[in-house]
Amino acid sequence: MGRRDYSPFGADARRAVESGLAAAEWYHTDVPRKVMKDLMARSDQPAIRDTIILYASMVLFAGIGIALWPSWWSAPFWLAYGVLYGSASDSRWHECGHGTAFRTPWMNNAVYQIASFMIMRNPATWRWSHARHHSETYLVGRDPEIAVMRPPELAKLILNVFGVIDVIRFIPTLIRNAVSGPTPEEKTFVPESEWGKVRRAAIVHLAIYVATLALAVWMQSILPLMVIGLPRMYGAWHHIMTGLLQHGGLADNVIDHRLNSRTVLMNPISRFIYWNMNYHVEHHMFPMVPYHALPRLHEIMKADLPPPNRSIAEGFAEMWPAIRRQVLNEDYFIRRDLPPTAKPYREDFHQQVPGMMRPAAAE
Protein backbone atom coordinates (compact mmCIF):
# COMPACT_ATOMS: atom_id res chain seq x y z
CA MET A 1 0.00 0.00 0.00
CA GLY A 2 3.03 2.29 0.18
CA ARG A 3 3.65 5.04 2.64
CA ARG A 4 0.81 5.62 5.08
CA ASP A 5 -0.50 9.13 5.59
CA TYR A 6 -1.88 9.53 9.12
CA SER A 7 -3.08 13.10 8.66
CA PRO A 8 -6.85 13.54 8.99
CA PHE A 9 -6.59 15.72 5.90
CA GLY A 10 -4.43 13.26 3.92
CA ALA A 11 -4.89 10.79 1.08
CA ASP A 12 -5.51 7.76 3.30
CA ALA A 13 -8.23 9.54 5.26
CA ARG A 14 -9.88 10.54 1.99
CA ARG A 15 -9.59 7.01 0.61
CA ALA A 16 -11.12 5.49 3.77
CA VAL A 17 -14.14 7.75 3.37
CA GLU A 18 -14.47 7.36 -0.41
CA SER A 19 -14.14 3.56 -0.32
CA GLY A 20 -16.83 3.30 2.35
CA LEU A 21 -14.39 1.80 4.85
CA ALA A 22 -14.96 4.62 7.35
CA ALA A 23 -18.70 3.89 7.46
CA ALA A 24 -18.50 0.11 7.15
CA GLU A 25 -20.28 -2.35 9.42
CA TRP A 26 -17.79 -4.15 11.69
CA TYR A 27 -17.73 -7.84 12.43
CA HIS A 28 -19.43 -8.93 15.66
CA THR A 29 -19.41 -12.30 17.35
CA ASP A 30 -22.93 -13.64 17.89
CA VAL A 31 -23.87 -13.33 21.54
CA PRO A 32 -27.54 -14.00 22.46
CA ARG A 33 -29.38 -10.83 23.43
CA LYS A 34 -30.30 -12.11 26.92
CA VAL A 35 -26.69 -12.97 27.68
CA MET A 36 -25.51 -9.63 26.33
CA LYS A 37 -28.07 -7.73 28.40
CA ASP A 38 -26.80 -9.47 31.48
CA LEU A 39 -23.18 -8.64 30.59
CA MET A 40 -24.01 -5.00 29.88
CA ALA A 41 -25.75 -4.48 33.23
CA ARG A 42 -24.22 -1.61 35.18
CA SER A 43 -23.25 -1.60 38.80
CA ASP A 44 -21.52 0.93 41.08
CA GLN A 45 -20.11 -1.53 43.54
CA PRO A 46 -17.00 -2.92 41.74
CA ALA A 47 -15.84 0.52 40.60
CA ILE A 48 -16.45 2.13 44.01
CA ARG A 49 -14.35 -0.60 45.61
CA ASP A 50 -11.56 -0.21 43.02
CA THR A 51 -11.64 3.59 43.22
CA ILE A 52 -11.32 3.56 47.01
CA ILE A 53 -8.39 1.15 46.74
CA LEU A 54 -6.79 3.31 44.02
CA TYR A 55 -7.10 6.70 45.69
CA ALA A 56 -6.30 5.37 49.17
CA SER A 57 -3.14 3.71 47.81
CA MET A 58 -2.14 6.92 46.05
CA VAL A 59 -2.54 8.96 49.23
CA LEU A 60 -0.61 6.37 51.21
CA PHE A 61 2.29 6.03 48.74
CA ALA A 62 2.58 9.78 48.12
CA GLY A 63 2.35 10.43 51.88
CA ILE A 64 5.22 8.05 52.63
CA GLY A 65 7.15 9.44 49.65
CA ILE A 66 6.79 12.98 51.02
CA ALA A 67 7.65 11.87 54.57
CA LEU A 68 10.86 10.16 53.41
CA TRP A 69 11.80 12.89 50.91
CA PRO A 70 14.59 13.59 49.87
CA SER A 71 16.02 10.23 50.94
CA TRP A 72 16.34 7.51 48.31
CA TRP A 73 14.20 5.38 50.62
CA SER A 74 11.26 7.34 49.20
CA ALA A 75 11.95 6.02 45.68
CA PRO A 76 9.91 2.78 45.78
CA PHE A 77 6.90 4.71 47.10
CA TRP A 78 7.17 7.24 44.29
CA LEU A 79 7.40 4.41 41.78
CA ALA A 80 4.21 2.85 43.16
CA TYR A 81 2.45 6.23 43.31
CA GLY A 82 3.68 7.05 39.81
CA VAL A 83 2.21 3.92 38.24
CA LEU A 84 -1.16 4.62 39.81
CA TYR A 85 -1.04 8.29 38.72
CA GLY A 86 0.57 7.89 35.30
CA SER A 87 -0.90 4.53 34.24
CA ALA A 88 -4.02 3.59 36.22
CA SER A 89 -5.39 7.03 35.26
CA ASP A 90 -5.30 5.89 31.62
CA SER A 91 -7.71 3.03 32.23
CA ARG A 92 -9.93 5.11 34.54
CA TRP A 93 -10.08 7.84 31.90
CA HIS A 94 -10.98 5.16 29.38
CA GLU A 95 -13.70 3.26 31.24
CA CYS A 96 -15.31 6.34 32.76
CA GLY A 97 -15.21 8.01 29.35
CA HIS A 98 -17.31 5.14 28.03
CA GLY A 99 -19.60 5.69 31.00
CA THR A 100 -19.54 1.99 31.85
CA ALA A 101 -17.38 1.88 35.00
CA PHE A 102 -20.11 3.07 37.37
CA ARG A 103 -23.85 2.89 37.07
CA THR A 104 -24.21 6.41 38.48
CA PRO A 105 -23.35 9.09 35.88
CA TRP A 106 -21.79 11.65 38.26
CA MET A 107 -19.37 9.02 39.55
CA ASN A 108 -18.21 8.26 36.00
CA ASN A 109 -17.82 11.98 35.35
CA ALA A 110 -15.93 12.75 38.55
CA VAL A 111 -13.39 9.95 38.05
CA TYR A 112 -13.17 10.82 34.33
CA GLN A 113 -12.26 14.44 35.07
CA ILE A 114 -9.62 13.51 37.66
CA ALA A 115 -8.15 10.79 35.44
CA SER A 116 -8.07 13.12 32.40
CA PHE A 117 -6.06 15.63 34.40
CA MET A 118 -3.58 13.01 35.61
CA ILE A 119 -3.08 11.38 32.20
CA MET A 120 -2.73 14.85 30.58
CA ARG A 121 -5.65 14.61 28.20
CA ASN A 122 -8.19 17.30 27.62
CA PRO A 123 -11.41 15.68 28.90
CA ALA A 124 -13.55 17.27 26.20
CA THR A 125 -11.24 16.58 23.23
CA TRP A 126 -10.38 13.05 24.16
CA ARG A 127 -13.97 11.95 24.64
CA TRP A 128 -14.40 12.56 20.93
CA SER A 129 -11.09 11.16 19.79
CA HIS A 130 -11.94 7.96 21.59
CA ALA A 131 -15.37 7.76 19.94
CA ARG A 132 -13.55 7.95 16.59
CA HIS A 133 -11.06 5.30 17.75
CA HIS A 134 -14.01 3.00 18.31
CA SER A 135 -15.83 3.76 15.05
CA GLU A 136 -12.75 3.56 12.91
CA THR A 137 -10.21 1.57 14.86
CA TYR A 138 -6.82 1.68 13.14
CA LEU A 139 -8.15 3.10 9.90
CA VAL A 140 -5.19 5.14 8.70
CA GLY A 141 -5.91 8.88 8.68
CA ARG A 142 -9.21 8.41 10.52
CA ASP A 143 -8.32 6.99 13.92
CA PRO A 144 -6.66 9.72 16.02
CA GLU A 145 -5.43 7.22 18.62
CA ILE A 146 -3.04 5.04 16.63
CA ALA A 147 -0.24 4.27 19.08
CA VAL A 148 2.17 2.68 16.57
CA MET A 149 2.16 4.45 13.24
CA ARG A 150 3.93 2.69 10.40
CA PRO A 151 6.78 2.65 9.78
CA PRO A 152 7.24 2.68 13.54
CA GLU A 153 9.71 5.13 15.06
CA LEU A 154 11.28 2.93 17.71
CA ALA A 155 13.15 5.76 19.46
CA LYS A 156 9.87 7.61 20.00
CA LEU A 157 8.13 4.48 21.30
CA ILE A 158 10.94 3.93 23.78
CA LEU A 159 11.04 7.60 24.88
CA ASN A 160 7.33 7.40 25.50
CA VAL A 161 7.85 4.67 28.09
CA PHE A 162 8.66 7.74 30.23
CA GLY A 163 5.87 9.78 28.69
CA VAL A 164 8.39 12.05 26.95
CA ILE A 165 6.63 12.30 23.58
CA ASP A 166 3.15 12.55 25.11
CA VAL A 167 4.19 15.35 27.46
CA ILE A 168 6.09 17.23 24.74
CA ARG A 169 2.93 17.11 22.63
CA PHE A 170 0.64 17.88 25.53
CA ILE A 171 2.16 21.15 26.77
CA PRO A 172 1.83 23.23 23.56
CA THR A 173 -1.62 21.74 22.90
CA LEU A 174 -2.72 22.62 26.44
CA ILE A 175 -1.58 26.22 26.03
CA ARG A 176 -3.15 26.46 22.57
CA ASN A 177 -6.42 24.97 23.80
CA ALA A 178 -6.46 27.38 26.77
CA VAL A 179 -5.82 30.38 24.52
CA SER A 180 -7.94 29.59 21.49
CA GLY A 181 -9.81 26.25 21.88
CA PRO A 182 -9.26 23.10 19.80
CA THR A 183 -6.55 22.82 17.14
CA PRO A 184 -7.54 22.35 13.45
CA GLU A 185 -6.89 18.57 13.74
CA GLU A 186 -9.05 18.36 16.86
CA LYS A 187 -11.81 20.23 15.09
CA THR A 188 -12.08 17.29 12.64
CA PHE A 189 -13.56 15.10 15.39
CA VAL A 190 -14.79 17.50 18.12
CA PRO A 191 -18.18 19.03 17.24
CA GLU A 192 -18.39 22.80 17.38
CA SER A 193 -20.83 22.72 20.30
CA GLU A 194 -18.02 21.26 22.46
CA TRP A 195 -15.22 23.70 21.58
CA GLY A 196 -15.98 25.89 24.59
CA LYS A 197 -15.62 22.87 26.91
CA VAL A 198 -12.21 22.09 25.40
CA ARG A 199 -11.02 25.60 26.22
CA ARG A 200 -12.48 25.68 29.74
CA ALA A 201 -10.91 22.34 30.70
CA ALA A 202 -7.54 23.47 29.33
CA ILE A 203 -7.68 26.67 31.40
CA VAL A 204 -8.38 24.68 34.60
CA HIS A 205 -5.58 22.17 33.90
CA LEU A 206 -3.13 24.94 33.02
CA ALA A 207 -3.97 26.83 36.21
CA ILE A 208 -3.22 23.74 38.35
CA TYR A 209 0.14 23.20 36.63
CA VAL A 210 1.09 26.88 37.00
CA ALA A 211 0.16 26.78 40.71
CA THR A 212 2.20 23.57 41.23
CA LEU A 213 5.17 25.08 39.42
CA ALA A 214 4.91 28.26 41.48
CA LEU A 215 4.84 26.19 44.67
CA ALA A 216 7.94 24.27 43.53
CA VAL A 217 9.79 27.53 42.84
CA TRP A 218 8.71 28.98 46.18
CA MET A 219 9.79 25.80 48.04
CA GLN A 220 12.96 25.55 45.94
CA SER A 221 12.13 21.85 45.54
CA ILE A 222 10.73 19.52 42.88
CA LEU A 223 8.61 17.83 45.54
CA PRO A 224 5.31 19.43 44.40
CA LEU A 225 6.05 18.19 40.86
CA MET A 226 6.71 14.69 42.19
CA VAL A 227 3.08 14.71 43.33
CA ILE A 228 1.50 16.53 40.34
CA GLY A 229 2.81 16.35 36.79
CA LEU A 230 6.00 14.29 36.88
CA PRO A 231 4.29 10.98 37.78
CA ARG A 232 2.76 11.16 34.29
CA MET A 233 6.34 10.52 33.15
CA TYR A 234 7.97 8.31 35.78
CA GLY A 235 4.81 6.19 36.11
CA ALA A 236 3.81 6.01 32.44
CA TRP A 237 5.57 2.77 31.63
CA HIS A 238 2.73 0.44 32.56
CA HIS A 239 0.09 2.10 30.41
CA ILE A 240 2.53 2.35 27.50
CA MET A 241 3.35 -1.35 27.89
CA THR A 242 -0.29 -2.40 27.94
CA GLY A 243 -1.30 0.22 25.37
CA LEU A 244 1.22 -1.05 22.80
CA LEU A 245 -0.17 -4.55 23.18
CA GLN A 246 -3.69 -3.40 22.29
CA HIS A 247 -3.10 -3.14 18.55
CA GLY A 248 0.69 -3.25 17.99
CA GLY A 249 1.94 -5.34 15.05
CA LEU A 250 -1.60 -6.21 13.94
CA ALA A 251 -3.55 -5.20 10.82
CA ASP A 252 -4.77 -1.72 10.02
CA ASN A 253 -7.56 -0.70 7.62
CA VAL A 254 -9.71 -3.72 8.48
CA ILE A 255 -13.21 -3.91 9.95
CA ASP A 256 -12.85 -6.96 12.16
CA HIS A 257 -11.43 -6.35 15.63
CA ARG A 258 -10.07 -9.88 15.69
CA LEU A 259 -7.55 -8.71 13.10
CA ASN A 260 -6.48 -5.42 14.66
CA SER A 261 -6.78 -5.91 18.43
CA ARG A 262 -5.09 -8.21 20.93
CA THR A 263 -6.37 -9.91 24.07
CA VAL A 264 -3.64 -10.73 26.58
CA LEU A 265 -4.15 -12.63 29.83
CA MET A 266 -2.41 -10.72 32.63
CA ASN A 267 -1.47 -10.88 36.28
CA PRO A 268 -4.01 -9.44 38.77
CA ILE A 269 -1.99 -6.30 39.59
CA SER A 270 -1.70 -5.33 35.93
CA ARG A 271 -5.38 -6.07 35.49
CA PHE A 272 -6.21 -3.76 38.38
CA ILE A 273 -4.06 -0.98 36.93
CA TYR A 274 -5.45 -1.61 33.44
CA TRP A 275 -9.02 -2.27 34.58
CA ASN A 276 -9.35 -5.44 32.50
CA MET A 277 -8.67 -3.71 29.18
CA ASN A 278 -6.38 -6.64 28.45
CA TYR A 279 -9.59 -8.17 27.03
CA HIS A 280 -9.20 -5.76 24.20
CA VAL A 281 -10.88 -7.57 21.31
CA GLU A 282 -13.88 -8.11 23.54
CA HIS A 283 -13.94 -4.46 24.60
CA HIS A 284 -13.77 -3.18 21.04
CA MET A 285 -16.47 -5.48 19.79
CA PHE A 286 -18.78 -4.73 22.71
CA PRO A 287 -17.89 -1.38 24.31
CA MET A 288 -21.11 -1.47 26.34
CA VAL A 289 -19.82 -4.25 28.55
CA PRO A 290 -18.27 -2.81 31.75
CA TYR A 291 -14.71 -3.70 32.66
CA HIS A 292 -15.77 -6.01 35.49
CA ALA A 293 -17.81 -8.20 33.10
CA LEU A 294 -15.07 -8.57 30.46
CA PRO A 295 -13.63 -11.81 31.88
CA ARG A 296 -17.13 -13.35 31.57
CA LEU A 297 -17.52 -12.00 28.04
CA HIS A 298 -14.14 -13.47 27.15
CA GLU A 299 -15.27 -16.93 28.25
CA ILE A 300 -18.43 -16.61 26.16
CA MET A 301 -16.79 -15.48 22.94
CA LYS A 302 -13.32 -17.02 23.05
CA ALA A 303 -14.27 -19.79 20.60
CA ASP A 304 -14.70 -17.07 17.97
CA LEU A 305 -11.41 -15.28 18.68
CA PRO A 306 -7.75 -15.95 18.00
CA PRO A 307 -6.22 -17.53 21.12
CA PRO A 308 -5.19 -14.80 23.60
CA ASN A 309 -1.55 -14.28 24.52
CA ARG A 310 -1.05 -15.94 27.85
CA SER A 311 1.09 -13.23 29.45
CA ILE A 312 2.48 -9.75 28.87
CA ALA A 313 5.84 -11.33 28.01
CA GLU A 314 4.24 -13.62 25.45
CA GLY A 315 2.35 -10.68 23.94
CA PHE A 316 5.59 -8.72 23.57
CA ALA A 317 7.37 -11.73 22.11
CA GLU A 318 4.70 -11.78 19.40
CA MET A 319 4.41 -8.04 18.90
CA TRP A 320 7.89 -6.57 19.17
CA PRO A 321 9.50 -8.51 16.26
CA ALA A 322 6.53 -7.49 14.09
CA ILE A 323 6.95 -3.82 15.00
CA ARG A 324 10.65 -4.07 14.19
CA ARG A 325 9.85 -5.67 10.84
CA GLN A 326 7.43 -2.85 10.08
CA VAL A 327 10.35 -0.39 10.30
CA LEU A 328 11.56 -1.70 6.93
CA ASN A 329 8.27 -3.04 5.58
CA GLU A 330 5.35 -0.99 6.75
CA ASP A 331 2.86 -3.34 5.11
CA TYR A 332 3.87 -6.21 7.34
CA PHE A 333 1.46 -7.31 10.06
CA ILE A 334 0.64 -10.37 12.15
CA ARG A 335 -2.38 -12.31 11.02
CA ARG A 336 -3.37 -14.73 13.74
CA ASP A 337 -5.08 -18.04 13.10
CA LEU A 338 -8.61 -18.50 14.31
CA PRO A 339 -9.72 -21.66 16.10
CA PRO A 340 -11.85 -24.06 14.02
CA THR A 341 -14.89 -22.99 16.05
CA ALA A 342 -14.61 -19.36 14.88
CA LYS A 343 -16.36 -17.67 11.98
CA PRO A 344 -13.66 -17.06 9.36
CA TYR A 345 -12.27 -13.61 8.65
CA ARG A 346 -14.33 -12.03 5.88
CA GLU A 347 -11.61 -11.33 3.36
CA ASP A 348 -14.13 -9.64 1.07
CA PHE A 349 -14.66 -7.00 3.79
CA HIS A 350 -11.08 -5.94 3.38
CA GLN A 351 -10.59 -5.69 -0.33
CA GLN A 352 -11.68 -2.08 -0.45
CA VAL A 353 -8.34 -0.63 0.51
CA PRO A 354 -5.63 -1.16 -2.11
CA GLY A 355 -2.99 -3.54 -0.79
CA MET A 356 -4.98 -4.59 2.24
CA MET A 357 -4.87 -8.25 3.27
CA ARG A 358 -2.60 -9.15 0.39
CA PRO A 359 -0.89 -12.45 1.08
CA ALA A 360 2.63 -11.01 0.99
CA ALA A 361 1.82 -8.97 4.04
CA ALA A 362 0.30 -11.82 5.98
CA GLU A 363 2.12 -14.27 8.17
Next chain:
Amino acid sequence: MPWIDACSTSDIDEEDLIRWDHAGKTFAIYHAPDGAFFATAGLCTHEQVHLCDGLVMGTLIECPKHNGQFDYRTGEAMRAPVCVNLKTFPVKVEGGRVFVEVA
Protein backbone atom coordinates in the same frame (compact mmCIF):
# COMPACT_ATOMS: atom_id res chain seq x y z
CA MET B 1 -51.42 9.76 10.46
CA PRO B 2 -51.94 5.99 10.42
CA TRP B 3 -51.53 3.84 13.50
CA ILE B 4 -49.58 0.74 12.53
CA ASP B 5 -49.75 -2.52 14.45
CA ALA B 6 -46.08 -3.04 15.26
CA CYS B 7 -45.80 -5.95 17.68
CA SER B 8 -47.31 -7.71 20.65
CA THR B 9 -46.66 -6.32 24.14
CA SER B 10 -45.07 -9.66 25.01
CA ASP B 11 -42.50 -9.30 22.21
CA ILE B 12 -40.45 -6.88 24.30
CA ASP B 13 -39.12 -7.68 27.76
CA GLU B 14 -39.57 -5.02 30.38
CA GLU B 15 -36.67 -2.52 30.34
CA ASP B 16 -35.71 -3.55 26.82
CA LEU B 17 -36.31 -2.64 23.20
CA ILE B 18 -36.70 -4.19 19.79
CA ARG B 19 -36.03 -3.07 16.25
CA TRP B 20 -39.10 -2.61 14.07
CA ASP B 21 -38.85 -1.94 10.34
CA HIS B 22 -41.75 -0.42 8.48
CA ALA B 23 -42.11 1.07 5.01
CA GLY B 24 -38.38 1.23 4.45
CA LYS B 25 -37.73 2.92 7.78
CA THR B 26 -36.28 1.50 10.96
CA PHE B 27 -37.69 2.22 14.42
CA ALA B 28 -36.98 1.22 18.00
CA ILE B 29 -39.85 0.24 20.32
CA TYR B 30 -39.26 0.31 24.06
CA HIS B 31 -40.92 -1.36 27.01
CA ALA B 32 -40.23 0.86 30.03
CA PRO B 33 -39.81 -0.56 33.55
CA ASP B 34 -43.19 0.95 34.54
CA GLY B 35 -44.88 -1.05 31.77
CA ALA B 36 -45.35 1.82 29.28
CA PHE B 37 -44.32 1.56 25.62
CA PHE B 38 -42.47 4.16 23.51
CA ALA B 39 -41.13 4.41 19.97
CA THR B 40 -38.23 6.35 18.46
CA ALA B 41 -36.24 6.40 15.25
CA GLY B 42 -34.18 3.23 15.13
CA LEU B 43 -30.78 4.73 14.35
CA CYS B 44 -28.53 6.72 16.67
CA THR B 45 -28.16 10.34 15.62
CA HIS B 46 -24.39 10.18 16.11
CA GLU B 47 -23.31 7.59 13.55
CA GLN B 48 -26.50 5.89 12.38
CA VAL B 49 -26.04 2.72 14.40
CA HIS B 50 -29.08 0.55 15.22
CA LEU B 51 -30.14 1.23 18.79
CA CYS B 52 -31.72 -2.21 19.14
CA ASP B 53 -28.40 -3.68 20.32
CA GLY B 54 -28.14 -1.04 23.03
CA LEU B 55 -29.01 -1.08 26.70
CA VAL B 56 -32.21 0.25 28.27
CA MET B 57 -31.61 1.62 31.77
CA GLY B 58 -34.74 3.10 33.30
CA THR B 59 -35.87 5.71 30.80
CA LEU B 60 -32.55 5.88 28.93
CA ILE B 61 -31.36 4.02 25.88
CA GLU B 62 -27.59 3.71 25.57
CA CYS B 63 -26.21 3.34 22.05
CA PRO B 64 -24.10 0.23 21.53
CA LYS B 65 -21.41 2.02 19.55
CA HIS B 66 -20.09 4.87 21.71
CA ASN B 67 -22.37 4.73 24.74
CA GLY B 68 -24.25 7.92 23.86
CA GLN B 69 -27.59 8.10 25.70
CA PHE B 70 -31.09 9.35 24.90
CA ASP B 71 -34.23 9.64 26.98
CA TYR B 72 -36.41 7.45 24.80
CA ARG B 73 -39.61 9.08 26.09
CA THR B 74 -38.67 12.49 24.70
CA GLY B 75 -35.79 11.63 22.37
CA GLU B 76 -33.56 14.08 24.22
CA ALA B 77 -29.81 13.51 23.79
CA MET B 78 -28.48 12.99 27.33
CA ARG B 79 -24.84 12.00 27.02
CA ALA B 80 -21.99 12.65 24.58
CA PRO B 81 -21.16 11.76 21.89
CA VAL B 82 -24.81 12.20 20.94
CA CYS B 83 -25.80 15.84 20.55
CA VAL B 84 -28.82 15.64 18.22
CA ASN B 85 -32.15 14.52 19.66
CA LEU B 86 -33.85 11.33 18.51
CA LYS B 87 -37.19 11.52 16.74
CA THR B 88 -40.04 10.02 18.77
CA PHE B 89 -43.39 8.59 17.64
CA PRO B 90 -46.71 8.27 19.49
CA VAL B 91 -47.54 4.79 20.75
CA LYS B 92 -50.79 3.22 22.00
CA VAL B 93 -51.50 -0.25 23.35
CA GLU B 94 -54.77 -1.99 22.50
CA GLY B 95 -55.69 -5.60 23.05
CA GLY B 96 -52.13 -6.61 23.86
CA ARG B 97 -50.80 -5.03 20.64
CA VAL B 98 -48.45 -2.05 20.34
CA PHE B 99 -49.44 0.52 17.71
CA VAL B 100 -47.09 3.22 16.45
CA GLU B 101 -48.25 6.35 14.70
CA VAL B 102 -45.66 6.74 11.96
CA ALA B 103 -45.27 10.23 10.58
